[in-house]
Amino acid sequence: MIDPGPIGxxxxxxxxxxxxxxxxxxQVQAVDAETDWLHVDVMDGHFVPxxxxxxxxxxxxxxxxxxxxxxxxxxxxxxxxLEAFANVGADGVSVHVExxxxxxxxxxxxxxxxxxxxxxxxxxxxxxxxxFLGDIDYLMVxxxxxxxxxxxxxxxxxxxxxxxxxxxxxxxxxxxLEIDGGIDLHSAPIAAQAGANILVAGSAIFAQPQPLAAxxxxxxxxxxxxx
Ligand code: DX5
Ligand code: ZN
Numbered sequence: 001m002i003d004p005g006p007i008g009x010x011x012x013x014x015x016x017x018x019x020x021x022x023x024x025x026x027q028v029q030a031v032d033a034e035t036d037w038l039h040v041d042v043m044d045g046h047f048v049p050x051x052x053x054x055x056x057x058x059x060x061x062x063x064x065x066x067x068x069x070x071x072x073x074x075x076x077x078x079x080x081x082l083e084a085f086a087n088v089g090a091d092g093v094s095v096h097v098e099x100x101x102x103x104x105x106x107x108x109x110x111x112x113x114x115x116x117x118x119x120x121x122x123x124x125x126x127x128x129x130x131x132f133l134g135d136i137d138y139l140m141v142x143x144x145x146x147x148x149x150x151x152x153x154x155x156x157x158x159x160x161x162x163x164x165x166x167x168x169x170x171x172x173x174x175x176x177l178e179i180d181g182g183i184d185l186h187s188a189p190i191a192a193q194a195g196a197n198i199l200v201a202g203s204a205i206f207a208q209p210q211p212l213a214a215x216x217x218x219x220x221x222x223x224x225x226x227x
Pocket of ligand 1: 018180181
């Protein structure tokens with residue numbers, strides 16, 4: 001497993017969902033200098049109404065990047081595929097709390113040598129993830145309805161980010177806080193201010209004429225530095 005870096009570090013996670021799959025490795029390498037984690041959206045056409053990519057794509061991409069592969073499993077039955085993800089070089093997998101069986105999924109992911117993340121949809125109450133905060137490596141708050149890139153940021157989920165940041169800090173928990181969906185130059189500082197330390201961005205990076213510069217700009221507006 002590739003080292004995810006220190007808990008709480010400020011990270012940009014470009015989402016390859018918005019990349020050109022025909023030249024995926026080149027797209028990933030073009031933003032490598034601004035990539036802390038690489039966000040890989042896996043959609044099964046069941047949990048979400050869209051299909052994206054799975055283990056074969058991760059396997060093909062693995063030789064081209066040394067970054068932590070943050071695999072977001074938008075799947076109704078992620079447990080069935082955890083071993084396949086571990087085998088192709090997924091470093092972390094996040095499972096949706098809405099699919100249930102959370103404790104077993106988190107344990108199985110870790111037993112397979114991966115970091116374990118938990119995700120909640122915009123309409124899912126924060127209380128649903130609270131029992132697991134001590135057992136996860138990262139919490140990811142969805143700021144769009146999962147399934148598609150390029151949607152508008154849902155401001156209402158910022159309360160959940162604030163509550164999670166409070167609980168992580170007050171509890172001294174070894175847990176990163178990630179936000180996914182609609183992150184751009186306007187929303188990135190809002191999410192960072194609310195307490196997210198990992199910003200996923202797809203369209204705001206890969207749909208731009210200069211993806212690397214776009215990622216630098218997101219980091220800059222979020223945290224005021226380019227390091
Ligand atoms: C949405 C995905 C997101 C998506 C974000 O289902 O989970 O990771 O790639 O894309 P943007 O940044 O375009 O909202
Ligand atoms: Zn995602």
